[in-house]
Amino acid sequence: MTKEIIYNYTLHLADNALILAQRNSEWCGHGPILEQDIAITNISLDLIGQARSLYQYAAEGCEGATEDTLAYLRDVRAYKNCLLVEQPNGDWAQTILRQFFFSTYQYFLYQRLQQSADATLAAIAEKSLKEVTYHVRWSSEWVIRLGDGTGESHNRMLNALDELWAFTGELFTPAGYEMEAVKLGIGVDVNEIKGEWEQRVNEIFAEATLPSPTTEGVWMQAGGKTGVHTEHMGFILAEMQSMQRAYPGCEW
Amino acid sequence: MTKEIIYNYTLHLADNALILAQRNSEWCGHGPILEQDIAITNISLDLIGQARSLYQYAAEGCEGATEDTLAYLRDVRAYKNCLLVEQPNGDWAQTILRQFFFSTYQYFLYQRLQQSADATLAAIAEKSLKEVTYHVRWSSEWVIRLGDGTGESHNRMLNALDELWAFTGELFTPAGYEMEAVKLGIGVDVNEIKGEWEQRVNEIFAEATLPSPTTEGVWMQAGGKTGVHTEHMGFILAEMQSMQRAYPGCEW
Secondary structure, three states: OHHHHHHHHHHHHHHHHHHHHHHHHOOOOOOOOHHHHHHHHHHHHHHHHHHHHHHHHHHHOOOOOOHHHHHHOOOHHHOOOOHHHHOOOOOHHHHHHHHHHHHHHHHHHHHHHOOOOOHHHHHHHHHHHHHHHHHHHHHHHHHHHHHOOOHHHHHHHHHHHHHHHHHOHHHHOOOHHHHHHHHOOOOOOHHHHHHHHHHHHHHHHHHOOOOOOOOOOOOOOOOHHHOOOOOHHHHHHHHHOHHHHHOOOOOO | OHHHHHHHHHHHHHHHHHHHHHHHHOOOOOOOOHHHHHHHHHHHHHHHHHHHHHHHHHHHOOOOOOHHHHHHOOOHHHOOOOHHHHOOOOOHHHHHHHHHHHHHHHHHHHHHHOOOOOHHHHHHHHHHHHHHHHHHHHHHHHHHHHHOOOHHHHHHHHHHHHHHHHHOHHHHOOOHHHHHHHHOOOOOOHHHHHHHHHHHHHHHHHHOOOOOOOOOOOOOOOOHHHOOOOOHHHHHHHHHOHHHHHOOOOOO
16 A cells, blocks of 8 residues: 555656656757757756656556656556646747746755655655756746746746646645655645745746736646646657657667 | 559558648647538548558558558658648648648549559549549638738738748659559659649639749758658657557557
């Protein structure tokens, strides 16, 4: 039972990292300027590194699984990532805001996960936190630059907020395995980090001259954490898994 | 040798139909108005029907092949469709112009293919020609409506022309297997239909108040017919083949 909870909880963390990495990697060669093309691609590589560590650990708890089977041979309903990370890149503003929302969440999450009773998860969190700290700084700077930039860039940020805000609620709505993991002292109580996340978002938004988003009266989407995904997820997997599916067991 | 030529030539015709069908099907549920959403999806179904007949015939010439293995289990380099049909949908104008260019080509091609020394290809051409005649009429009407519409729609057609024109040259540049098929009396000499195609395009463009496109000094892309595709092709196959790759041998 404990084993299953750790497995599900670890997969959830891994899937978040992998799917956002896959989305960001779509920018490779298409970024607005070369330096930022490299930055967003490096963030993808950081996230893939985190996902690998987590999948390797999850695979220990599942007979016959490897990091590759977990990443490439599951179907949509088995993925436990939140809906936010699977949303389309849209324009640069939308990609930036998605990264800012997620990295800020991941920052407060990994800070606490360092105290996990599970030594492996604690170690992965500690190692990853340095990278995530940079992701938060980088995406925050872009939110400010675009929000407090031209009329065009400001409007694009408002549009990105419209597109993405409804997917932020799920971050702080724990799935069953998250609640179980909290009880075991292994996982982080996402309710506890909601306040800090909102405060950070409001601070950066104020500097960016963007309106403080409100959760009141807003319908928040959910389902990804338990495998009920948006229409985009199947297309992401079709592309991401195509090599492994066409050439099963292939190695580079 | 003859068998191989018929096989390659038939696959080329089939791949053209299948890949354009796949592209058009991306509009399903996203068309500008319901009637046209249904029209473009029906054109997809017509093309899939043609592709099926052609794949079934090609499979007869290849040990172990079926229409499904030919459609779903080949890799990019084995596809022989022209580059035009794999180009992205873009906006409605681009989708319309791609259809108009291709259907007009297919119309003159199938007209002649009815006289093929290969009775099966002749029969498929005859049966398909009714559908293609409608595709030409439908897409021609849209070219005129958009070209001779508002400033916005006119500009979108000009933009579509910029995007697609360089891919029209390949239609009339025969690959080796096409030339061999002509020698055998099986295939159509695409050089022979170029003049008719250009005349029809110019007539419709004149009515649409669009400038006559010229081939002079224009670099024409080629390669698709011999398996050298644009960057888009791998993504199309990843999506199109995902079900068969993830669940090999699956049946509905």
